[in-house]
Amino acid sequence: MRILAIASAGGHWIQLLRLKPAFAEQEVIFVSTKQSFSETVKEHDFYSIPNASRQSKLRLIYMAFCVAKLILSLKPDIVITTGxxxxxxxxxxxxxxxxxxxxxxxxxxxxxVSLSGKIAIFFADNVYTQWPHLATSKIKFSGSVL
Structure with a gap:
């Protein structure tokens, strides 16, 4: 199975790295907004994409183009993210x-749940929270990654 693991910088990236043991025996490709993060996943392929936020609509469009291009070229089986x-x-x-x-x-x-997490409910096959009291019929709790 080919996994595309994607997250923005900071805590999102750290939490994605904490999921690495769950990816054992799989081909994992990491994607983030800082090229220097490639040093933390040397044993895997890594791609850097431009950073953007909801405050910069044009950069978000460019980021979406970059992410789409990566997904189309890498052809992963699953996309996993911590945001x-x-x-x-x-x-x-x-x-x-x-x-x-x-x-x-x-x-x-x-x-x-984060704004992005609330939106992800409509697209993701599975949405997880790391807090039991935030679990709902659409959001699962299976523990925390930190």
């Missing part, structure tokens, strides 16, 4: 292309 913008775009594009998709909301979202 935020690049992960959400990966989930959306992956779903449109018929791929399996998985969203793990950040552990930092203690009070409520």
């Amino acid at each position: 935020a913008a690049p992960g959400l775009l990966g989930i959306m594009i992956g779903k449109i292309l018929g791929l399996k998709t998985l969203w793990v909301d950040s552990i930092a979202n203690v009070e409520r």
Whole structure:
């Protein structure tokens, strides 16, 4: 199975790295917004994409183009993300292309699921929270990754 694991910088990236043991025996390709992160996944292929947020609509469009291009060229079986913008775009594009998709909301979202996580509910095959009290019929809790 070929897994595309995608996350933005900071805590999202750290939490994605904590999921690496779950990917054992699989081909994993990592994607993030900082080229220097390739050093943390030396044993895997790594691709850097431009950073963007909802405050920069044009950059989001460019990021979506870059993510779509990667997904089309790499042909993963599943897209997994811990957020935020690049992960959400990966989930959306992956779903449109018929791929399996998985969203793990950040552990930092203690009070409520993130905005990206709320959107991911409509696209991801599975959405996970890291807090038991945030689980619903559409959002699963199976523990935390930190």
